[in-house]
Amino acid sequence: MPKSPKNCSDLTAASLLLFLRRYGGSAPLHSINFSRTVIQSLLDRELVRVQNTKHGFLLKITQDSDKLPTN
DSSP states (O other), X not given: OOOOOSXXXXXXXXXXXXXXXXXXXXXXXXXXXXXXXXXXXXXXXTSEEEEEOSSSEEEEEOTGGGGSXXX
C-alpha cells in the first residue's frame, strides 16, 4: 500500500509536483495557483527550483524529484 501524505500541505505539494510533471516539468511562476507556503516547502526540500528566464520566472522540477512516486 502506498504511503499517504501526512497532512494537507503534503497533499497539496504532491498535487503541485503532479501539475508540473503534466506541463513538461516546468511552468511560469505567475501561472501557478498554489500557495506560497506550498511552493516554499518544495523549494526547501529541493524538489523544485526557480529559474530566471529574463522574461519571467519558471518553477522547474529538479532531477531528484523525478524519481519520487506520485499518489
